[in-house]
Amino acid sequence: MNQERGLGSALKQLIFLFICLSLLGACKKNKSTDFYTVSGSITNIDAGSDVSVRLSNAGISYQTQAATSGSFSISDVVPGDYTLKISQEKSSGHVERNVKASVGSDNLVLSLILPDPVVVSSPSHTDRSITLAWTRSSDGGFREYKVYRDYNPGLDETTGDLINVLTKPEDTTFIDMHGMTMTDGLTPNTTYYYRVMVMDEYGKIAGSNLLKVTTDANPPVPELYTLVEVTNFAGNGRIGVIYGMAYDGNFLWMAYKYSSGGYYDSVTVTLVQYDYINNKSLKSFTYKDVYPSVGGLEFDGTYLWLQLTKPGNNDLLYKIDPSDGSIINSLSTDYGARDLAYYNGAVYINYYYNKMDLINPVNGALIRHITDQIPPGTNCRGLAVRPGEIWVSYYLVNMGILYIMDENASVIGYVKNPLDGPQICFMNNQLVLNDLTRVYIYNIISRK
Numbered sequence: 381m382n383q384e385r386g387l388g389s390a391l392k393q394l395i396f397l398f399i400c401l402s403l404l405g406a407c408k409k410n411k412s413t414d415f416y417t418v419s420g421s422i423t424n425i426d427a428g429s430d431v432s433v434r435l436s437n438a439g440i441s442y443q444t445q446a447a448t449s450g451s452f453s454i455s456d457v458v459p460g461d462y463t464l465k466i467s468q469e470k471s472s473g474h475v476e477r478n479v480k481a482s483v484g485s486d487n488l489v490l491s492l493i494l495p496d497p498v499v500v501s502s503p504s505h506t507d508r509s510i511t512l513a514w515t516r517s518s519d520g521g522f523r524e525y526k527v528y529r530d531y532n533p534g535l536d537e538t539t540g541d542l543i544n545v546l547t548k549p550e551d552t553t554f555i556d557m558h559g560m561t562m563t564d565g566l567t568p569n570t571t572y573y574y575r576v577m578v579m580d581e582y583g584k585i586a587g588s589n590l591l592k593v594t595t596d597a598n599p600p601v602p603e604l605y606t607l608v609e610v611t612n613f614a615g616n617g618r619i620g621v622i623y624g625m626a627y628d629g630n631f632l633w634m635a636y637k638y639s640s641g642g643y644y645d646s647v648t649v650t651l652v653q654y655d656y657i658n659n660k661s662l663k664s665f666t667y668k669d670v671y672p673s674v675g676g677l678e679f680d681g682t683y684l685w686l687q688l689t690k691p692g693n694n695d696l697l698y699k700i701d702p703s704d705g706s707i708i709n710s711l712s713t714d715y716g717a718r719d720l721a722y723y724n725g726a727v728y729i730n731y732y733y734n735k736m737d738l739i740n741p742v743n744g745a746l747i748r749h750i751t752d753q754i755p756p757g758t759n760c761r762g763l764a765v766r767p768g769e770i771w772v773s774y775y776l777v778n779m780g781i782l783y784i785m786d787e788n789a790s791v792i793g794y795v796k797n798p799l800d801g802p803q804i805c806f807m808n809n810q811l812v813l814n815d816l817t818r819v820y821i822y823n824i825i826s827r828k
Contacts, residue, residue: 415456416483418442418464420490422450426470431494434465435481459484463582466492473497473575473589478582495519497586498552500576507568507596509557514576514588521580522549528575529556533590535573557751569597604784604793607811607822613659617817619650624677624719625814626684627807628702631655631662632819635677635686647672651684651705656819665705675717676763676803678727680741683708685727687717697727699741711744713737719763719803721770730763730772736789750789762804764811771811775801795824 418435425431431446435454446452446466460483467476475494482488500514512527524547528540544554556574557566566572571594578586615622620638627633636650646668653663667688675687675695684700695717699709716732726738726747734752739745752760752772762773762782769792770785782795782804799820802813813820 414459414484416459417453417455417487418457418462418481418483418490419453419487420451420492422446422452422466422492422494424494424496425450425468428471429469431466431468435462436465437462457483464490464492466494468494470494470497472499474587476585478580478585495578495586498525498576498578498588500574500588500591502574502591502593505593505595507598508566509555510566510572510574510593510595511553511555512574512576512591513553516552517549517578517586519578519580519585521582521585523547523579523581525551526577526579527554527556528577530573531571533573533592535575535590536587537575537577537584540573540575566595568595570595599791601791602793603796603827605795606825606827607795607798608825609798610810610821610823611656612818612820613656615654615814615817615819616652616661619652620648621816622803622814622819623674624686625803625805625812625819626677626679626720627805627812628653628679628684629681632805632807632812633677633679633684633702634814634819635674637672637674646670649674649686649688651677651686651700653702656821663702663705665700675713676720676730678720678722678805680722680727683741685720685722685741687713687720687729689715689717697729697739697744711739711741713739718761721763721765721805723765723767728763728765728770730760732760734760736763736770750787752783752785752789759801761801762813764804764806766806771795771804773797773799773802773804773813 422431433444433446433452435442437460440458442454444452444454462481462483463478464481465476465478475497477492477494498514498517500512502510503513504511524545526542527544528535528537529543530540543556574591576588577584620636622634623637624635632654634652634654639647649667649672651665652661654661672688672690675689678685684702686698686700689695695713695715697711697713698707701708713729717729718732719730721728727741729737736750736752738747740747759774760772761775764771772783779800780797782797783791784793786792799813799815802815805812811822811824
């Protein structure tokens with residue numbers, strides 16, 4: 381009996397020992413020995429701050445810091461394809477280097493060079509422009525410069541607005557200037573922050589210093605003229621509101637818009653040639669279509685030009701025979717036209733958002749684009765042009781002022797405006813303005 385118990389106990393011990401040995405063998409068999417070391421040296425580092433080293437892929441990440449000498453080592457690395465990123469906050473800006481690292485056949489030893497960031501400065505600025513210049517990138521992996529701007533100093537490529545990209549290493553200047561709207565351009569007496577990021581095929585390799593620049597205040601401009609009223613008269617309000625005026629050398633033309641229904645109902649546009657001295661209409665032409673928005677009227681010495689905007693941003697500039705009102709031709713325009721002028725062989729189109737185009741009236745080709753240098757950036761309306769001067773009116777903003785610009789759209793002066801946002805045109809040496817259906821004529825008296 382005891383002998384059987386002894387045999388049974390011995391057998392159990394043998395079985396237990398076999399299980400343990402089997403498990404130990406399995407552990408040794410399954411334990412991976414495929415670990416490697418990734419090490420290297422980094423040159424061109426600043427002694428004043430740490431160099432971060434990160435080895436990562438979609439599932440694993442190893443991180444360490446390089447020694448002050450630039451050496452680093454990451455051990456027990458599982459085989460696989462990785463990206464090795466080294467970065468440092470240098471005194472002149474953030475720099476980093478990304479390289480592909482394939483770990484698996486042997487310990488990996490790398491020799492890496494941290495790039496130098498470019499240094500950005502501002503050689504000059506005005507009330508509506510800032511000139512930027514930066515040192516040329518010497519990095520062999522250069523792909524492009526990216527220029528970022530923001531209103532706040534916490535600026536990087538995720539928080540700032542990307543305003544320009546340059547793809548040649550020798551392109552190291554850029555002028556940031558007033559744009560087509562308030563959001564994409566500069567305004568006077570405003571502080572902006574800039575960084576220039578240098579990119580390679582793997583992404584950012586260097587970010588410049590943070591540059592702070594404040595635009596100049598609005599330059600003082602003189603009051604160039606005084607307007608003295610000659611007369612005013614009531615337009616024919618029953619046919620609509622005046623949305624454009626032109627002078628044909630003898631009489632005024634007015635473009636009326638009348639709408640009696642909703643947004644998609646038909647609208648009547650009427651062109652009237654008017655003898656204001658004898659208070660009578662001479663000619664009248666009517667055009668009817670689905671909701672056109674009238675964007676101005678002008679006379680080029682032979683033909684009338686009428687801009688209409690229809691649903692779907694179908695913006696057209698019509699060339700009209702003033703003898704019978706027939707439409708001779710039509711040209712496409714951008715959206716948002718507010719008034720027209722004609723000078724020196726070009727039709728000027730003034731847009732709502734501080735944009736002005738000069739186009740060829742023969743084929744509609746763009747001759748020149750200029751940006752109105754007038755705050756606050758929107759609500760342009762009336763336009764009149766004469767030698768050396770472009771006159772622009774606003775509505776709802778800048779009330780009480782007609783701005784006068786030179787041919788480059790820089791403000792050179794102003795005139796006190798008695799109306800809010802009128803259509804305007806020159807009639808010989810007089811200025812004509814309208815207020816809905818009433819028309820005013822002024823003598824222009826120089827203050828010089």
